[in-house]
Amino acid sequence: MTTLLDKLWAAQEIVKSADGRSLLWVDRHLVHEGSHHAFAKLAARGARVAEPRLTFGVVDHYAPTRGPAASPAIARMIDTLEQNAAQHRVPCFGLNDPRQGIVHVVGPEQGLTLPGLLVTCGDSHTSTHGAFGALAFGIGATDVAHVLATQTIWQSKPKSMRLTVTGALGPGVGAKDIALAWIAKLGTGGAQGHAVEYAGEAVRALSMEGRMTLCNLSIEGGARFGMVAPDETTFSYIEGRPYAPKGAGFDEAVAYWRTLNSDTDAAFDRDVTIEAAEIAPIVTWGTSPEDALPVTATIPNPSQASEADADRITATIDYMGLTPGKALTEVEIDQVFIGSCTNARIEDLRAAAAVLAGRRAKVPGLVSPGSRQVKAQAEAEGLDRIFAQAGLEWVGSGCSMCVAMNGDSVAPGKRCASTTNRNFRGRQGRGARTHLMSPAMVAAAAVTGRLTDVRPMLKGRDAA
Amino acid sequence: MTAWSQHKGKAIALTLENIDTDQLIPARFMSTPRAEGYGDFLLHDMRKTSDGAPIPDFPINRHPEASILVAGRNFGSGSSREAAVYALVDFGIRAVIAPSFGDIFAANAVNNGLLPARVTDEDAARLLARLGAGPVELSLDIETRTLSLDNQTMPFSLSAPWAEKLINGWDDIDLTEHHRPAISAYRARRAETQPWVFPAEDTAG
Structure with a gap:
C-alpha cells in the first residue's frame, strides 16, 4: 500500500x-559558492556546521572553464566557499581538486x-539525486543555514505522483526527450506540490545517467522531488565509488535498497502514463520548458491559439525572434x-560525439564536461578530439553557460542550441x-x- | 524576520505567467552581499534598458510605492535562489498574490516574511482586471486568509505551518533547538542500524 515516497x-x-510538518534528518548536504548567504547567516548566529562529515562543498556555479x-x-565567490569549508572543516572539491x-x-x-538517503543542496536541480531512490530536493539559503x-530540515510531505513511461524509446530519443515531453503535456506547474516517481519499462531501461537527466528536470515541471526506485543498474553504478559503502557494508546496504520501491498496490495522488514510442526528439521554441515540441513540428501561430494564450505566444515569439x-x-x-x-x-x-564524429560544426560552441572525472574519461575515450575536430571548444567543468554566472554567456539576440535545463528569458545572458x-x-x-532531427544522421552509426 | 498578520498597501498587476526567479533577479547580481540591498535588482532586465535606464511604463517603475504584487500562474518557478525573495523584500514587497507559485520560492518567501498568497485562477483574473494599470489599495489578513478591496473580500490559501511562521516571525533554527534530544537519538539509531549511510571515506584531508 505504501509508495517509495512513503518509505x-x-x-x-x-x-x-502538530501542524503536520516533519523534521527530517539530512544524510548529505551539498554546498556551492551560492551558499555564501547561508554561511553568513550561520556566522551571524555564531553557530558551527553540525555535521561537517555529512557536508560537502563543490565549486561549480562560478567555476571558470577557460x-x-x-x-x-x-x-x-570561489574563495569564499573554499574559506567557509576550511573554517568549518567541511570537505571541499575546490577549483583545483x-x-x-x-x-x-x-x-x-x-x-x-x-538510495535511501536524504540529500539537500541550495540548488533546484538537487532532484537529480532522486535517480538513485533517494529523497533529494533543492532548498533556499535560509534552509541551507x-x-x-542542525543537519535537519522541516518539510511538509508532498503529494505523490507516478509518471509511467511504457514501452521502448525509438532510436535517437532519450531521457531528455521524455522529460520535455511530459513537461509539455502537463505544463511547468503540472507537478507542483508533488514528488514524481518515474516508472515503466522505458525508465527501467535507462542508464543511471539517463535517470539523472530525467529526475534533474522534475523541477521544470514544478516537482521539487523526482525519483526512480533503485535496481541492479543503480547498485552496479554505485559499487566501488570512493564514498560508497564497501564489502559487507555494501551487501547490507543493497539488501535494504531492494526494499525501496512502491508496493504494487500503492495508491498515488496522481498517476500519469505516457507511451515511449510516441516521443520524438524534442526542442523548445519558447522561454519556458513547457514550450516544447517535436522537432518535426512548426512554430506556434498566435492567430490559431486561444485568446488566453495568444498574447503570451506573441511575446515569446517576439523575444525568441521566430516566425509563426x-x-x-x-x-x-x-x-x-x-x-x-x-x-x-x-x-551525454x-x-x-557519435553524431559529430567525422563531421564539422557550422557554428561555434562550447563542450563543458560535467566534472573533471568525466573530462578525463572522455579524453581517455578520444571524445575531446572528436569535438575539437568538429570545431567545438573543449573546456573545463562547471555550470558555465547554463546559468551564465562565471562569465560564459550567450550574447544578446544570439540563438543557442543547448543541452541545459532552462530556456528562461536571459538565463544564458541578457537577451539570449x-x-x-x-x-x-x-x-x-x-x-x-x-x-x-538527429535521427537520419544516426544511420549507420552506433548511437551511443 | 518580522512577524506580521495584517497589511494594507498599494497593489499592482504584473500580468505575466511563469515569472521565474532568473527574471526576478538575473544571476549576475547574486555575488552581491545582502547588506548592500537587492531591491534595485528586482526584475532588473524587464524594467531597465541594457544601459540601465528604467523603462517608465513598467509597473513597478511607475509605482515604486507598491507593496503587493498580483501576478499570473507559476510565479517564482525555477532556480532555488533565495535572492529572488531578497529582491522583492528589499524593494518593499510584502505579499505576492498569484494562482500558483514555485514550491521552493514559496518556502523561501515564508522564511523571509514575504506572503505567497494563492488564489483561484478566476479570482486572479478578476483581481488583475480590477487593478488594470493603476495601484489599488488592498488589505491582507493572514489569520483569516482573506484579502479585501473595494469593500469586497476574497479568500486566499496558505498552509497552516506557513501562516503560523509568518504571524509569529519564527526562525526554524530556534524551533529546532527544542528537538535536540530527538535529533541526537535519531542520529545514534541511524548510525547503529544503518552505519553505511555515513560516508565510507572520511574527509578530503
Missing part, C-alpha cells in the same frame, strides 16, 4: 509537528549519493552549448535565445547550423 519519508522523520576567474567578484565538477554530477560520481546548523508557422527545422542557430547538470555526463558526451534539447540533438544542430 523514504518515514525513514528520515525525526518528529512530526583560464582564470572572469572577474574579481567571481574569484571572491581533481574531483571538482557540477555538484549534481560529482555527488553521484563520488558515491556520496545513495538550517541544515548547516515556420518549421522548427528552418530555425538557424548561432552557437551550441553541451554541458550542465542535466546533460554533461559521460553518456558519447551521444553528442535558448533552445533546449538532448546532446545528440545539439550535435545535429551544430552540424547543420539549424534545429535538426
